[in-house]
Amino acid sequence: MIDVLTAFSRIVIILFVAIFTFIDLFLIFERRLGQALGDALIIIQRIVIFLFLGLCTYICWLNLNNPWPIYIFLLAILSFVLIILSLKNVGSSLSAGLVNNVLFFLAMSFVELERLNMDSALRQAIFCLVAILISFGIIILLKRIYQIERFYYIFFIIGIFLLSLVYFLGSREYGAKLSLSFGNISIQPSEFVKISFCFFVCSCIAIFKNIKGLILATIGSVFHILILVMCKDLGTALIYALCYMFISFIAYKNYLLLLVEIGVGIFAGYFAYNNFPHIQRRFLAYTDPLSVAEDQGYQLSQSLFAIGSGSFFGQGLFKGQPKKIPVVTKDFIFASIAEEMGGIVAICLIIVFICSFILIFNLAYRCHNSFYMLVTCCIAIIFAIQTLLNIGGVIKFIPSTGVTLPFISYGGSSLLSMFICFYIAENGEVLNEN
Amino acid sequence: MKTSRLSKRKEIYIVASIFVLVFVVMIVFFAKFINEDARDFVYNQYNSRFSVFSDDYVRGTIYSSDKKPLATTKLDEDKKEYRDYPYERLFSHAIGYTGHGMTGLEAYYSFDLLKSHNDLQDQIDSSLSGKKILGDNIYTTLNVETQKAAYEGLGLYDGAVIAIEPDTGKVIAMVSKPDFDPNSIDVYWDNITGKDSSKSALLNRATMGNYPPGSTFKIVSTLAYLRDNNGDDSFSYNCNGEFPVDDYTIHCSSKEKHGKEDLKEAFSNSCNSAFAKIGVDLDRDVFMKTAQSLMFNENLPTQIGQTSIPEFNIDSKTSDKLLAQTAIGQGQTVVSPLYMCMLVSAIANDGVLMEPYMVDKIVSADGQYIDENLPSQYRRIMTVKEANTLSDYMESVVQEGTARKVDFKGLKVYGKTGTAEYSDDKEMAHSWFVGYATDDNGKELAVAVIMEGAGYGSKFAAPLAAKVFDAYFN
Known part of the structure; x- marks a missing residue:
């Protein structure tokens, strides 16, 4: 039945x-x-x-x-x-x-x-x-909080701090360092850093509205991504990278910028493929x-x-x-x-x-x-x-x-x-x- | 509140459109996977999802084309289901086995055998009363008598025989040795999967074998010659029994000297020297393209599960010596018996290749539902003229060439023998015969035979092919 x-x-x-x-x-x-x-x-x-x-x-x-x-x-x-x-x-x-x-x-x-x-x-x-x-x-x-974008550097510090914590203290799962364990609870900081990361990038752009904002956002993103690559959390690194790429395109309306970023992305992918056996x-x-x-x-x-x-x-x-x-x-x-x-x-x-x-x-x-x-x-x-x-x-x-x-x-x-x-x-x- | 220059922008919709596009491509890919490619995965040996005996369905019966049961589900004394193979070893590779995974048709059609197209009301009734539903039955294209002739003819030799109906692609017989008894696969399991895996009884040599084609490859070389010379077959060669190339000499079989011969005579005498000359003179590009047009280096278009890929490789760097060897089927070329059978069946069918298949129809247990498998054309692999020329040459092999002494019992036979060396020991050679026969009613059958290490194709493989033809036509 x-x-x-x-x-x-x-x-x-x-x-x-x-x-x-x-x-x-x-x-x-x-x-x-x-x-x-x-x-x-x-x-x-x-x-x-x-x-x-x-x-x-x-x-x-x-x-x-x-x-x-x-x-x-x-x-x-x-x-x-x-x-x-x-x-x-x-x-x-x-x-x-x-x-x-x-x-x-x-x-x-x-x-x-x-x-x-x-x-x-x-x-x-x-x-x-x-x-x-x-x-x-x-x-x-x-x-x-009025004009939260004023605190762009705080978002950067939070992001880098949490990711470094994973790098130094994280436990390995399937070859990548993803999570922090407290007793029988384990959390994945990179999930929350997603939010602080996008607050950071957006506030840089929104506050300076010029090339300075782009440079700050780029440097900050590269730092985030590098730590993720060191943790071998390449899926998340890819999400951050693509997110940075598209948001800078939307903010600056610049097709050349998009092309350069795609070029760098392809080069990075090629480099990663040749240097990471697990890829x-x-x-x-x-x-x-x-x-x-x-x-x-x-x-x-x-x-x-x-x-x-x-x-x-x-x-x-x-x-x-x-x-x-x-x-x-x-x-x-x-x-x-x-x-x-x-x-x-x-x-x-x-x-x-x-x-x-x-x-x-x-x-x-x-x-x-x-x-x-x-x-x-x-x-x-x-x-x-x-x-x-x-x-x-x-x-x-x-x-x-x-x-x-x-x-x-x-x-x-x-x-x-x-x-x-x-x-x-x-x-x-x-x-x-x- | 400030409304910034940044807020209204069309770039948002550009990015959104890019994502929508990628997602739509992904949906199409997904639907195509489920619709077409999934079958290859579902019937894979690594898929342990389908146990042989389902809790809800009784695994259906597999029948021969003449409605004899080849595999059925029976109950033992404890009312436990087991799979019975009444012909024991005869169909071991074609039908396959169950238990320890599955192979052959048992594996490829497992899904269908464990499904039911019975009347829905009956299914609901069975389900409500806790009875098992009878799975669908499968009618194969295999013919018991022809299979028997092939099986017995192969005798104690290792090797394979495959027979295909050229105008439909129906596989009539498929034998591979060494073999096993699917009824007692459990008992044999450790033995046949033991250390000596090169002699593995589980490998279906008919479809998965990788053999040097030997002189049967001269069919391909001849076609390449015809294409290189725009169909002109005015070729003349004076054979003195050997052909020197680089630091190497190619000999004719048995040190024979064939004298002056044209292309047809060289083919029917299977003259190695003449074909070595053809190989060296051939435009390499034409040779390669001819092989590619005959499905070399690609997955074979079949509906019979896993098959090996025929391999052929020459390029601008290939030495003359290797070219000469390639032209007589001794280079690095490898083929399966299935491939050779498909090639000759396309020649028999005026150049059009039909996809080989083994399941004629799937019928529900109550006989109400019938899913018929119709012949399907792959494509034309050579012109009618080319097919007719090759048929003519293959006929002369049987009339006055290497197979003239073989008794084909009055059938009209077109063929090519082969003796393929596979080691440095020249005495050791695989015996090949590929060809097709027709009777007075226009019925045709294509056959490929290989007997490992037996010796001359004309002495061993060709007489076996004659038995297979005889069983099929008479």
């Missing part, structure tokens, strides 16, 4: 996700929709998320035969309500569209995590509540994962087996074997979604990611304050690059770089830093107005 239900729920899940995605595509063009229709679509999306989460919770409950999925469901609804209430005053259906996307990612994350590992799901749900409170607090704080190994695992399927290509091969056996319609929740993929709850969670919910859901998910960063760029366009305009752009860029690196790596579109999927991968640091970014983007328009 459970089998039959699971099999039929598969189609319904695809339907829910497709409806949500379809509405999302309309919401990008919210200006032409009109207030009433926009609001109606927002409500429909929220109902769809609620039904999706409810149905998946029911399937998990049937298959796991314990009440934990229901507790997760309640925690999830609590966080959703908190998010909606805490962002209510910002208002426009543009930002409400982004809120819905984040709720959708979280619902997806909770469902997939409780299917993979109940313990992780529970932790993630609690992280989520904590992250909402902290992010809300940070927004209140930011509202009280070469990753590259080999990327070009021909099956030839090293039992070695460095193991993770990618398992991921591709999962995606392939899921095909377009998926195996159905609990019908696949996503646990065969190493570190599936973190970097490779997209593969497990593709396996059990199917390629159509996975493609819809990518489209929702696209809509999300377009919405953030739209929010940036509306900022009156040049500093928060740049910061919001930075957030959109980080969000897009991180999604691209993660999903691209999982599906063998690009070599895998070991970055997390925003809002979906398991991990407190990444969730919190994404929440802070999300809250800043939502509030960018009203921040620094008085």
Whole structure:
């Protein structure tokens, strides 16, 4: 009986996700929709998320035969309500569209995590509540600081200090130094330095508005990136570098600058490829994962087996074997979604990611304050690059770089830093107005 | 509140568009992967996702083209499922085995054998009553009698035989030795995967073998000569049994002197000296391009799983000595029996290559659903005129050339023998025969035979091919 239900729920899940995605595509063009229709679509999306989460919770409950999925469901609804209430005053259906996307990612994350590992799901749900409170607090704080860009050097010091801490005290995971451990809690400072880094770059540019700002931003970025390279956290280094590149292009409107930066980037990539054996190994695992399927290509091969056996319609929740993929709850969670919910859901998910960063760029366009305009752009860029690196790596579109999927991968640091970014983007328009 | 010059800018949308573009490319890549490339991954030996016996489905039966079961699922005394192979060793490589991973069709079609296209209502009923659903059955293109002839003909020799229907690409027989009994793979596992992996019984030599082609490669050299001379075959050579090149001498087989001969005679006598001369005189670029047009150095277009890549390499730095050796099939060229069979089947089919396939149709257990696999054309690899010329030459091999003494029981046969040296010991050579036969009704069959270390192609491989033709046509 459970089998039959699971099999039929598969189609319904695809339907829910497709409806949500379809509405999302309309919401990008919210200006032409009109207030009433926009609001109606927002409500429909929220109902769809609620039904999706409810149905998946029911399937998990049937298959796991314990009440934990229901507790997760309640925690999830609590966080959703908190998010909606805490962002209510910002208002426009543009930002409400982004809120819905984040709720959708979280619902997806909770469902997939409780299917993979109940313990992780529970932790993630609690992280989520904590992250909402902290992010809300940070927004209140930011509202009280006038012209925060004056403190550009403080952001630089914070960033360099935290990254050096990782370099000197960090513990190694998969060959790279990523995290600091305190007892059984480990945090990844590079996730938070993302935010201080983008504050630093944007404030340099916003304060000086000339070549001096560019030079300061460039020198500061190079320092950040060098420390990350020394920690062998090349995925994050790449995110910082691309973020710096695009934001300086947006700020200075200079195509020559963009070309020079791309040139330097290619040279650096070439240099890194020749000097880091583990990049070469990753590259080999990327070009021909099956030839090293039992070695460095193991993770990618398992991921591709999962995606392939899921095909377009998926195996159905609990019908696949996503646990065969190493570190599936973190970097490779997209593969497990593709396996059990199917390629159509996975493609819809990518489209929702696209809509999300377009919405953030739209929010940036509306900022009156040049500093928060740049910061919001930075957030959109980080969000897009991180999604691209993660999903691209999982599906063998690009070599895998070991970055997390925003809002979906398991991990407190990444969730919190994404929440802070999300809250800043939502509030960018009203921040620094008085 | 200050509205800065920096705020309104179109660069935001340029950057956004770049990202949207990359993401859209990624979605297309992803959809293409699921739609096309995923099969190669899902059926890979490293994929441990599909256990042989599923909890929900009974693994379907694999049938021969004449509806004889080749692999079925049975229950032992304890009602435990096991896989039964009634023909034991006969189809060991073609069908493959289950347990310790999977190979052959068992692996490549595992997905289909463990799926059901039965009526949905039946499936729901079975699922509700806790019974297993019967998986789909597979009807192969393999013919038991032809397979038997090939298997028995190979006898105690190591080697491979493959037979393909030229106008469809259907694989009729596929044998590789040494072999194994798939019924007792567990028992043999340690033995066959032991130290001596070069003699591994698990390797399918028909599709994965890498052999020097020997004189069968003269088919390619002849085509290259014709292309180099714009189709003109007026060639004349006076053979005195040897051809010196650099510090090396190429000899004709058995020290024979063929005397004055044209291209067709040189081909049917398999004259090494004449072909060494052709090789040295050939435009290297034309030689390389000819080989490339015949699918050398690329993945073979087949629907039968993993195959080895035929290798051919010459360039402007290649020495004359190596060129001469290459032209007679002794250089660094390697081919699989499957490749040679595909080549002659394209010649038989007027130059058009059909993709080889082994599964004729997939049928649901209740017989209601049928997914038929239709022949699929790969492409024309040579012109009709070229194919006809080569057929004419191959006919003369059987009529008056190296295979004239072989009894083909009245069938019209076109072929080429080969004796491929594979070590410095000139006495040791692989025995090759590649060719095709037609009967009065126009039915055709292409065959490639290799018998390792047996000796002359005309004495060993060609008579075996005759048995295979006989089993198929009569």
